[in-house]
Amino acid sequence: MHIPDGYLSPSTCAVLYGGTIAAWYVCLKRLKRVLLTRVVPLISVFAAFAFVVMMFNLPLPGGTTGHALGVTIAAIVLGPWGAVLSTSLALVLQALFFGDGGITTLGANCFNMAVIGSFVAYGCYRLLAARAPLDSQRRVVAAGVAGYLAANAAALAAGIELGIQPALFRDASGAPLYAPYPLKIAIPAILIGHLTFAGIAEAIIAAGLVAYLQSADPALLTATSGVAQTPMAGSLRSPVTLRRLWATVALLLILTPVGILATGKAWGEWAPSDFANAQTRSGITATSRQQEPPVTAPTGMQRMATIWTAPFPAYAPAFVKSPALGYLLSAMFGVGVCLLIALFAKGLNRGPEQVS
Amino acid sequence: MSSGLVSSTLENLSRALSHALTSEQIARKPGLMQSLDPRAKVLGIFVLVIAVAVVHKVAVLLGLFAGALVLALGSAIPLRTLILRVWLVVLAFTGVIALPALFLTPGDPLSPSSFVTRQGLHTAILLILRVEAAVTLTTTLVLTTPWAQILKALRLLAVPKEAVMMLGMAHRYIFLLTETATRMFESRESRRVGKLRGREKRHMVAQTAGVLMTKSIDLSQEVFLAMQSRGYRGDVFTVADTRMRPHDYIVILVFVAFAVLAIWWGR
Numbered sequence: 001m002h003i004p005d006g007y008l009s010p011s012t013c014a015v016l017y018g019g020t021i022a023a024w025y026v027c028l029k030r031l032k033r034v035l036l037t038r039v040v041p042l043i044s045v046f047a048a049f050a051f052v053v054m055m056f057n058l059p060l061p062g063g064t065t066g067h068a069l070g071v072t073i074a075a076i077v078l079g080p081w082g083a084v085l086s087t088s089l090a091l092v093l094q095a096l097f098f099g100d101g102g103i104t105t106l107g108a109n110c111f112n113m114a115v116i117g118s119f120v121a122y123g124c125y126r127l128l129a130a131r132a133p134l135d136s137q138r139r140v141v142a143a144g145v146a147g148y149l150a151a152n153a154a155a156l157a158a159g160i161e162l163g164i165q166p167a168l169f170r171d172a173s174g175a176p177l178y179a180p181y182p183l184k185i186a187i188p189a190i191l192i193g194h195l196t197f198a199g200i201a202e203a204i205i206a207a208g209l210v211a212y213l214q215s216a217d218p219a220l221l222t223a224t225s226g227v228a229q230t231p232m233a234g235s236l237r238s239p240v241t242l243r244r245l246w247a248t249v250a251l252l253l254i255l256t257p258v259g260i261l262a263t264g265k266a267w268g269e270w271a272p273s274d275f276a277n278a279q280t281r282s283g284i285t286a287t288s289r290q291q292e293p294p295v296t297a298p299t300g301m302q303r304m305a306t307i308w309t310a311p312f313p314a315y316a317p318a319f320v321k322s323p324a325l326g327y328l329l330s331a332m333f334g335v336g337v338c339l340l341i342a343l344f345a346k347g348l349n350r351g352p353e354q355v356s
Numbered sequence: 357m358s359s360g361l362v363s364s365t366l367e368n369l370s371r372a373l374s375h376a377l378t379s380e381q382i383a384r385k386p387g388l389m390q391s392l393d394p395r396a397k398v399l400g401i402f403v404l405v406i407a408v409a410v411v412h413k414v415a416v417l418l419g420l421f422a423g424a425l426v427l428a429l430g431s432a433i434p435l436r437t438l439i440l441r442v443w444l445v446v447l448a449f450t451g452v453i454a455l456p457a458l459f460l461t462p463g464d465p466l467s468p469s470s471f472v473t474r475q476g477l478h479t480a481i482l483l484i485l486r487v488e489a490a491v492t493l494t495t496t497l498v499l500t501t502p503w504a505q506i507l508k509a510l511r512l513l514a515v516p517k518e519a520v521m522m523l524g525m526a527h528r529y530i531f532l533l534t535e536t537a538t539r540m541f542e543s544r545e546s547r548r549v550g551k552l553r554g555r556e557k558r559h560m561v562a563q564t565a566g567v568l569m570t571k572s573i574d575l576s577q578e579v580f581l582a583m584q585s586r587g588y589r590g591d592v593f594t595v596a597d598t599r600m601r602p603h604d605y606i607v608i609l610v611f612v613a614f615a616v617l618a619i620w621w622g623r
Contacts, residue, residue, distance in 0.1 A: 004487050005409060005486070005487060005494070006483060006489075009409070013409070040518065040525070041579040041580045044522045044524075044526045044576070045573070046576070048530045048572065051530050053569075056365050092523060093523065099494050104409050175475035180460070180479045180483065205561075208562020209565055209566050
């Protein structure tokens with residue numbers, strides 16, 4: 001699956017370099033923000049491990065052998081971002097040191113195997129393993145399936161990249177300038193090998209390693225288990241509790257227009273004008289144990305009511321016609337202001353950089 | 357069969373080590389590429405590889421391939437190494453991929469009775485030449501430049517220092533882990549009696565990989581503590597003691613001019 005130089009057009013290479021560099025940038029940013037010191041040797045040595053494991057000949061059912069990518073176990077132990085970096089490092093080493101995979105296609109190879117491979121592996125593993133105990137057989141199966149799908153997703157991406165070349169890049173006579181086969185040939189050709197060999201090799205190594213770690217060193221599986229957090233895992237991903245909080249905030253934001261369903265005035269939230277309105281007066285009387293409100297609004301209330309005029313009166317900015325949208329906008333504005341204050345407070349609170 | 361499996365893995369592992377050794381030996385010999393600043397080499401080869409990827413004409417690609425050959429031979433890379441390790445390997449791999457294109461590419465038949473199309477022949481030759489030229493160029497860079505110098509060039513060419521540092525560390529520990537893996541396979545093999553079944557073989561390889569992984573992670577903790585005890589606080593400092601000399605600039609200019617001319621003629 002290591003695409004050599006010459007198979008992809010320069011413009012395809014440039015686009016895929018762009019995607020990969022963006023992913024690397026995010027990874028490095030995340031690492032810098034957290035415990036960079038401890039993570040640097042961990043990812044480096046893990047890349048070396050992935051590189052060595054790629055050289056293992058793995059016996060496959062049927063008597064043949066295959067090589068694994070090592071991206072799935074990296075995604076399980078380090079989380080997706082750490083896996084993107086460690087797999088990319090191994091691929092860069094292969095290209096620059098052993099000439100395996102091209103230089104112009106390095107971006108494409110990293111995009112397919114490191115970026116797509118890591119996220120597919122991580123997503124499948126988390127989805128299938130769910131909250132199963134660390135030592136459950138389900139995790140072994142989940143790792144195997146994740147490995148199989150990750151290798152095939154990476155191969156599919158490579159197949160698409162190779163398959164679009166003849167449609168896009170031809171000379172005047174119609175001869176393809178780069179990889180010569182269209183999508184309908186390129187995708188099946190590359191997938192056959194991965195559905196039968198490379199995918200199985202990745203599945204075996206991922207499942208085998210998870211089974212081994214379950215008995216030898218289960219702590220390494222906690223990072224992406226969704227069950228408990230280790231400092232190492234926390235350093236590479238945002239904590240699960242925080243993520244849940246974000247999901248809840250988003251759900252509540254969407255549900256804010258439900259507030260319009262409530263009719264009448266909340267007790268004690270009256271405006272001075274409500275005291276002169278016959279309809280609201282009867283409402284106030286009914287909710288105040290039949291006690292009539294005063295005929296005019298109390299003078300103190302009248303004075304204080306004009307001190308501050310809200311920018312969005314009654315949760316509806318003046319420029320918004322739909323009350324539901326007004327509610328939603330107001331909620332977003334409110335949450336945004338809270339977040340800004342929280343970020344500002346966090347910035348003030350940040351002392352000198354902590355060394356782990 | 358298990359011995360075959362282990363020996364082929366051992367062969368892979370030792371090939372990686374011998375490759376590194378050959379590269380160190382060639383990099384130490386006097387030669388055209390060896391005399392250049394690593395930045396000039398990395399930039400120059402990168403520009404030429406881009407030219408190889410851009411040009412559309414077989415004659416211009418042949419010219420670039422000839423240029424790559426001159427560069428390789430002028431840098432003390434033996435022709436035998438080039439033929440055996442580069443050209444034949446590429447031909448075997450890309451040839452298999454390019455061959456069906458002769459028949460599958462739609463276009464005008466070469467002769468009335470032939471299944472091969474003119475477009476198919478053109479695309480197959482382009483693909484093989486392109487890959488041969490690019491791999492010759494990158495092999496020349498890799499074999500004539502020690503890894504430390506490639507890293508230094510990457511650092512000076514504005515690759516983030518954290519990334520360069522991780523590449524350097526990963527490279528260093530590849531050799532240690534390769535040796536560890538080799539020993540584990542050898543010791544396992546020396547204690548084996550009888551034949552292993554497929555399932556047992558898979559179990560053995562996965563277990564070896566597992567032990568290697570826990571060793572790697574322990575190693576990374578030790579490396580971290582060693583770094584910390586030497587004052588590492590998350591900042592990376594690299595020593596940039598290489599200096600571009602006038603002839604490095606001239607060589608970069610020559611490489612760029614060659615690449616630009618090739619792109620111009622090969623459009």
